Amino acid sequence: MDEPLLVERRPLPIDGRLGQQLAFLIEVDRLKTVLRASTLAAVDRRENDAEHSWHLALMVPVLAEYADEPIDVGHTIRLVVVHDLVEIYAGDTPIYDDKLRTDQAERELAAADKLFGLLPADQAREFRALWDEFEERRTPEARFAKAIDRLEPNLLNWMAGGGTWLTPGVTADVVRSRTEHIGQASSALGEAMRALITGAERNGWVAAGQQGDPGPA
Amino acid sequence: MDEPLLVERRPLPIDGRLGQQLAFLIEVDRLKTVLRASTLAAVDRRENDAEHSWHLALMVPVLAEYADEPIDVGHTIRLVVVHDLVEIYAGDTPIYDDKLRTDQAERELAAADKLFGLLPADQAREFRALWDEFEERRTPEARFAKAIDRLEPNLLNWMAGGGTWLTPGVTADVVRSRTEHIGQASSALGEAMRALITGAERNGWVAAGQQGDPGPA
Ligand SMILES: [Ca+2]
Numbered sequence: 001m002d003e004p005l006l007v008e009r010r011p012l013p014i015d016g017r018l019g020q021q022l023a024f025l026i027e028v029d030r031l032k033t034v035l036r037a038s039t040l041a042a043v044d045r046r047e048n049d050a051e052h053s054w055h056l057a058l059m060v061p062v063l064a065e066y067a068d069e070p071i072d073v074g075h076t077i078r079l080v081v082v083h084d085l086v087e088i089y090a091g092d093t094p095i096y097d098d099k100l101r102t103d104q105a106e107r108e109l110a111a112a113d114k115l116f117g118l119l120p121a122d123q124a125r126e127f128r129a130l131w132d133e134f135e136e137r138r139t140p141e142a143r144f145a146k147a148i149d150r151l152e153p154n155l156l157n158w159m160a161g162g163g164t165w166l167t168p169g170v171t172a173d174v175v176r177s178r179t180e181h182i183g184q185a186s187s188a189l190g191e192a193m194r195a196l197i198t199g200a201e202r203n204g205w206v207a208a209g210q211q212g213d214p215g216p217a
Numbered sequence: 218m219d220e221p222l223l224v225e226r227r228p229l230p231i232d233g234r235l236g237q238q239l240a241f242l243i244e245v246d247r248l249k250t251v252l253r254a255s256t257l258a259a260v261d262r263r264e265n266d267a268e269h270s271w272h273l274a275l276m277v278p279v280l281a282e283y284a285d286e287p288i289d290v291g292h293t294i295r296l297v298v299v300h301d302l303v304e305i306y307a308g309d310t311p312i313y314d315d316k317l318r319t320d321q322a323e324r325e326l327a328a329a330d331k332l333f334g335l336l337p338a339d340q341a342r343e344f345r346a347l348w349d350e351f352e353e354r355r356t357p358e359a360r361f362a363k364a365i366d367r368l369e370p371n372l373l374n375w376m377a378g379g380g381t382w383l384t385p386g387v388t389a390d391v392v393r394s395r396t397e398h399i400g401q402a403s404s405a406l407g408e409a410m411r412a413l414i415t416g417a418e419r420n421g422w423v424a425a426g427q428q429g430d431p432g433p434a
Contacts (some may be wrong), residue, residue: 006258006259006376007376009376010375010376010378012375012413013412013413013415013416014409014412014413018283018405018406018409021279021280022372022409024279025272025275025276025279025280025372026258026372026376028272028275029257029258029259029272029373029376030259031271032257032259032260032264032268032272033257033259033260040246040249040250041223041243041246042223042246042247042249042250043249043250047249048268050267050268050271050272051249051265051267051268051271053271053274054248054267054268054270054271054274054298055242055245055246055249055267057270057271057274057294057298058242058245058298058299059242061295061298062238062241062242062336062340062344063238063242066235072291073291074289074290074291074292074294074295075291077274077291077294077295077298078278078291078294081271081274081275081278081294082275119279123279127279155239155242155243156246158227158229159223159224159226159227159243159246161227188235189235192231192235192239195230195231196229196230196231198230199230
C-alpha cells in the first residue's frame with residue numbers, strides 16, 4: 001500500500017486534470033493482478049478481479065429482468081465496474097476466509113481513501129460514492145449488483161465441479177447462508193442458486209447437510 | 218469455433234429462458250483467455266480481452282467529459298463491455314497485423330451469429346445491436362467507445378516503454394494514423410495521444426519519422 005504509483009515509473013507527458021485522471025487509470029491496471037479464489041470455467045487457472053468485474057458488467061444487463069425491484073441498469077453496471085477497485089491495495093478477501101474477513105472493512109476503507117484520492121476531487125467523490133453505495137446495499141441497484149457478485153463465483157464453482165465449495169468446513173448450508181443476498185434481490189436468481197446448491201450436494205461437489213457453523217451471511 | 222459449449226461439460230440444473238441466459242454467461246468466460254498484443258502496466262504478461270474490456274468500462278466514465286459530442290455514459294459503457302465478445306470465436310486481431318486484418322470482418326460476423334445466437338431471441342437482437350453500433354461508429358457513443366478502445370493499449374505501450382509500438386515496420390507516423398479515431402471523438406484525448414507519440418519518438422520507444430506505409434487507419 002505504500003508502494004509508489006505505477007505512473008511514477010514512466011511519468012506521462014500530460015499534466016493538469018487529464019494527467020491526474022490518466023495516472024489513476026494506469027494505477028487501476030493493478031486490479032488485473034488481484035487473484036480471487038475462483039477458477040475460470042474456460043481454463044484451469046484462478047480468476048482475477050478485473051476479469052470478474054467485467055463478467056459482472058455483462059451479467060447485469062443480461063439478468064436485469066429478474067430484479068424484484070426496478071433498477072437502473074446503467075447505474076448498476078457502474079457499481080460492479082467499480083466495486084472491487086479497493087482490492088488493488090486491500091487484496092481479495094475470499095468469502096469462506098473468516099480470518100481475513102475480520103479486518104476487511106478497515107483495510108478496504110484505507111484503500112478507498114488512497115485510490116479514489118488519486119482522482120480530481122469531484123470525481124474522487126463520485127467514484128467513492130459508487131463504492132459506498134455498493135457496500136451499503138441500501139439501493140435496489142446495489143442489492144442487485146451484490147446478488148450478481150455472489151452468483152458469478154457460484155457459476156464458476158459449478159463449472160469446476162466444486163471449486164471454493166470444497167473449502168474445508170464449508171457445507172451446503174454454509175453456501176445457502178452466504179448466498180442469501182441473491183434471493184433478497186431476485187427471487188428467480190435465488191431459486192436458481194438453490195438449485196445449484198442442491199445439485200452440487202447431490203454430485204458431491206459440496207459437503208452435505210448442516211455440519212459446521214453457517215456463520216454470518 | 219465448432220467446439221462444444223462450455224456449459225455442455227456440466228449441464229445446469231436450470232432450464233428455460235434463465236438456463237439459456239446462464240449458458241451464454243458461462244460461455245463468455247472464454248473472453249478471459251483471448252490474449253491481446255499489449256502487456257500489462259502492473260506486471261509483465263499479456264493482457265486478455267476481459268481485462269481490457271473492464272479497463273475501458275472504467276475509462277469511459279472517468280474520461281467522458283472530454284467527448285466532443287454529448288454522450289450517454291451508461292450506454293457507452295455497455296458498448297465497451299460487449300465490443301470484444303466476438304473475439305471469443307474470432308480471436309484478437311492485433312492492430313499492426315495487416316495479414317490478419319484482411320479477413321477480420323468475415324470471421325467476426327460468423328462469430329457474432331454464433332455467440333449472440335446463444336441468447337433468447339430478444340436479447341440476441343439487443344446485444345448484437347450493441348456490437349453493430351460499436352463497429353459502425355455512427356453514433357457519438359460508438360465513436361467515443363472506439364476512441365477509448367484505441368487509447369488504452371497506447372497507455373500500456375507508454376508504460377512498457379514501447380510495447381506494440383516496436384512492432385517491425387511500425388513508425389511514429391503509422392501510430393499517428395492508426396490512432397486518428399481518438400481525435401475524431403475527443404480533441405483533448407487526441408492531443409494527449411499526440412503527446413504520447415511525440416514523447417515515445419523522443420525516448421526511442423517507436424521508430425521515428427515517416428518510414429513505412431501508414432496504411433489504413
Ligand atoms: Ca469482492
